[in-house]
Amino acid sequence: MEFPSSFLFPFLLFLFILFKVSKKSKPQISIPKRPPGPWKLPLIGNLHQLVGSLPHHSLRDLAKKYGPLMHLQLGQVSMLVVSSPEIAKEVMKTHDINFAQRPHLLATRIVSYDSTDVAFSPYGDYWRQLRKICVVELLSAKRVKSFQVIRKEEVSKLIRIINSSSRFPINLRDRISAFTYSAISRAALGKECKDHDPLTAAFGESTKLASGFCLADLYPSVKWIPLVSGVRHKLEKVQQRIDGILQIVVDEHRERMKTTTGKLEEEKDLVDVLLKLQQDGDLELPLTDDNIKAVILWNLKLGIEARGEWM
Numbered sequence: 001m002e003f004p005s006s007f008l009f010p011f012l013l014f015l016f017i018l019f020k021v022s023k024k025s026k027p028q029i030s031i032p033k034r035p036p037g038p039w040k041l042p043l044i045g046n047l048h049q050l051v052g053s054l055p056h057h058s059l060r061d062l063a064k065k066y067g068p069l070m071h072l073q074l075g076q077v078s079m080l081v082v083s084s085p086e087i088a089k090e091v092m093k094t095h096d097i098n099f100a101q102r103p104h105l106l107a108t109r110i111v112s113y114d115s116t117d118v119a120f121s122p123y124g125d126y127w128r129q130l131r132k133i134c135v136v137e138l139l140s141a142k143r144v145k146s147f148q149v150i151r152k153e154e155v156s157k158l159i160r161i162i163n164s165s166s167r168f169p170i171n172l173r174d175r176i177s178a179f180t181y182s183a184i185s186r187a188a189l190g191k192e193c194k195d196h197d198p199l200t201a202a203f204g205e206s207t208k209l210a211s212g213f214c215l216a217d218l219y220p221s222v223k224w225i226p227l228v229s230g231v232r233h234k235l236e237k238v239q240q241r242i243d244g245i246l247q248i249v250v251d252e253h254r255e256r257m258k259t260t261t262g263k264l265e266e267e268k269d270l271v272d273v274l275l276k277l278q279q280d281g282d283l284e285l286p287l288t289d290d291n292i293k294a295v296i297l298w299n300l301k302l303g304i305e306a307r308g309e310w311m
Contacts, residue, residue, distance in 0.1 A: 075218030
């Protein structure tokens with residue numbers, strides 16, 4: 001996606017100049033030595049070098065000139081661009097703890113319940129607890145095996161559909177994607193989400209809002225940008241729709257747990273497991289309903305993305 005180059009950008013640049021001039025001067029802070037990178041302009045940094053072409057093409061061309069480890073300044077955000085397997089290994093394996101922090105993005109903070117899902121949770125005690133829950137409770141060999149019945153039923157359904165369409169052309173990609181979504185949905189919720197269509201539509205809107213150029217992410221200290229642009233309001237409206245659907249799912253499971261005793265382990269879905277952990281209170285950090293919805297949202301999003309319904 002190309003960065004916008006219309007009159008809006010110069011106008012916002014003018015506002016930032018006024019903002020900077022009006023701010024009180026701050027004491028200079030020593031900055032550690034950074035990797036090589038292209039020259040920067042005041043306020044916007046290297047944004048001008050990404051305008052006019054696909055960003056990954058611009059980054060490729062800059063990396064050819066400045067090396068496999070390059071520094072860029074995008075607004076207020078300082079970033080490193082890694083473009084070689086050797087440097088990537090250093091960042092993702094050798095020094096992974098130093099680079100484990102997730103980016104603080106407006107869309108993930110709003111839609112993912114203040115970034116409390118698996119993908120965007122900040123590195124720390126909560127993230128380590130969430131990872132432990134996923135490894136031990138949600139994605140353990142025993143838990144995956146308990147979903148074997150679901151996988152068999154969905155595979156059988158897929159085979160029947162293909163067999164019944166043997167005389168006609170069939171889009172196998174769509175069928176396999178639908179199978180993946182249905183299996184993930186049943187494993188997460190115990191059944192395929194009945195509000196699939198409105199949930200998919202809301203996911204599509206949130207993805208569209210989050211996938212393009214977002215000025216608020218480049219200037220996180222300027223709190224009025226999301227309000228002026230209207231992005232925050234749009235994201236909050238989408239999140240309210242998603243939250244309403246997921247809260248119904250959580251409430252239904254909670255009520256069913258009250259009336260159903262002695263449920264077999266292999267019959268529990270992911271919502272059941274998370275609610276049980278919440279009720280037992282054995283966790284170092286308590287799980288709220290929002291935390292549970294964030295984890296389930298992440299699982300369902302994987303399933304819907306597999307279907308490719310908004311790609």
